[in-house]
Amino acid sequence: xxxxxxxxxxxxxxxxxxxxxxxxxxxxxxxxxxxxxxxxxxxxxxxxxxxxxxxxxxxxxxxxxxxxxxxxxxxxxxxxxxxxxxxxxxxxxxxxxxxxxxxxxxxxxxxxxxxxxxxxxxxxxxxxxxxxxxxxxxxxxxxxxxxxxxxxxxxxxxxxxxxxxxxxxxxxxxxxxxxxxxxxxxxxxxxxxxxxxxxxxxxxxxxxxxxxxxxxxxxxxxxxxxxxxxxxxxxxxxxxxxxxx
Ligand code: BV8
Ligand code: ZN
Numbered sequence: 001x002x003x004x005x006x007x008x009x010x011x012x013x014x015x016x017x018x019x020x021x022x023x024x025x026x027x028x029x030x031x032x033x034x035x036x037x038x039x040x041x042x043x044x045x046x047x048x049x050x051x052x053x054x055x056x057x058x059x060x061x062x063x064x065x066x067x068x069x070x071x072x073x074x075x076x077x078x079x080x081x082x083x084x085x086x087x088x089x090x091x092x093x094x095x096x097x098x099x100x101x102x103x104x105x106x107x108x109x110x111x112x113x114x115x116x117x118x119x120x121x122x123x124x125x126x127x128x129x130x131x132x133x134x135x136x137x138x139x140x141x142x143x144x145x146x147x148x149x150x151x152x153x154x155x156x157x158x159x160x161x162x163x164x165x166x167x168x169x170x171x172x173x174x175x176x177x178x179x180x181x182x183x184x185x186x187x188x189x190x191x192x193x194x195x196x197x198x199x200x201x202x203x204x205x206x207x208x209x210x211x212x213x214x215x216x217x218x219x220x221x222x223x224x225x226x227x228x229x230x231x232x233x234x235x236x237x238x239x240x241x242x243x244x245x
Contacts, residue, residue, distance in 0.1 A: 001226065005233075008224045009240030011181050011207040018093045018241070019179035020086055021197050022230075023100045025186025025212060029080040029231035032073065032103055036188055042066050052160045060152060064142040067155050071121055074103045075138035082185065083109035085234035092241045096175035100187060100194050102157050115172050117164060117194055123156035132156050169193065176201040183237075185211040185230045189218035198222070209237075 012018065024034035033039030035047050042050070045066070049055060056063045079087075087110040089095045097114045099106055102121040106114050124144060125132045128151025144153040158164050172194075176182060182201035189195040195218060202208050202221040210222035211233045219225045226233050 001228070004224045004226055005236060008209045008226060008237055011209065011223070012093075012183075012237060012240035015180035015207070015241075016094055017175075017179050018089060018181045018183060019096045019098065019175040019201065019206075020089075020183040020185065021098045021100070021176075021187065021194065022086070022106070022185050023187025023194075025188075026082050026086075026099075026230045026234075027077070027080075027101055027103050027105050028186065029082065029229060030077045030105055032077055032101075032105070034186075034188075036190065042069055048160055051157070053162060056154060056159070060143045060154075064140065064144070067121065068139045068142065071140070072138045074105075074121065075136075077103070077105065079105045079109035080231040082230035082234040083111070085238045086185075087111040088238060089241050096171075096179075098172045098175060098194075098197065100191060102155075115168050115175070117158070117168060117172060119155070119157035119165075121155060121157060124153045125156040126151045127154050128152070164193065172197060173200060176206070177204045179204075179206040182206040182208045183211070184208065184218055184222070185234060187212070187216070187218070189216040211237075 028034050040047055050063050050066045083105050086097055097111055098117055100118050102118055104122050122134055122136050123132055124135050126146035129149045131148050146153055176197040177200055179201050184198050198208055198218045198221045208222045210218055210225040211230050
């Protein structure tokens with residue numbers, strides 16, 4: 001591992017543009033269950049069954065009960081050393097953080113240049129008038145109604161089968177294509193189009209570093225795959241980008 005770690009740190013030391021892509025694994029050590037890990041189940045439902053427009057149409061109360069369960073759980077969690085290490089990188093590099101996570105923990109850790117590819121659990125959107133607002137209360141009345149038009153509110157996240165916000169996706173692709181180092185942490189590399197960003201970065205000459213507890217479909221693009229916890233490995237990488245100051 002140390003040889004791979006040194007290789008990764010060296011790449012970070014000489015990089016000017018660094019782009020990171022994170023997934024649920026980066027929040028795991030904060031106590032937020034991952035999507036496909038064992039803790040991701042809720043009342044025998046898999047996330048993919050509830051994070052979908054059809055599920056919301058069929059039973060908005062059930063979907064809102066799931067989101068309230070997640071909001072309440074996440075509201076009690078704090079960023080971990082992996083979040084803080086990534087937030088720190090912004091001080092030394094031209095850095096863009098792309099996250100698939102909707103938990104807001106990268107912001108809480110002090111990150112500024114963050115692209116929330118799949119939206120935020122702390123934002124709600126009216127299904128009738130489209131008004132969006134940030135609401136950080138840990139539990140919402142079910143189902144929540146719009147203060148403007150009394151329309152049904154939904155979580156302002158991207159569900160399976162829904163297209164992403166093209167402005168955010170375009171910025172993410174640009175950040176992948178312009179990266180000297182592309183750092184992928186805590187994602188199973190299953191969900192598209194997020195998982196393809198590593199291939200775009202690789203294709204345009206980036207050095208790709210993967211941090212995960214296991215190999216993933218992204219590992220084939222990685223120059224270095226560091227197996228271990230993001231909360232432990234990302235701080236080890238940190239002196240790579242500080243040395244390069
Ligand atoms: C789209 C927001 C097209 C909601 C999420 C059929 C029909 C339609 C689309 C598709 C289809 N087939 C495939 C698709 C594409 C689909 C998709 O990718 N499906 C997958 C399941 C195959 N994608 C979509 O639908 C996307 N939209 O394609 O639109 C389109 C275009 C035009 C018009 C209409 C449609 C939208 C995808 C977004 C879905 N929303 N979340 C919410 O959160 O409530 S995705 C969800 O998965 C989360 O965002 C999560 O972050 C994300 C990815 O999962 P991971 O983050 O990777 O988490 P996971 O649990 O999988 O893995 C955790 C990893 O961490 C593991 O590798 C583990 O080893 C590691 N780990 C654990 N602990 C640690 C660790 N690593 C380090 N340290 C640790 N301590
Ligand atoms: Zn409304």
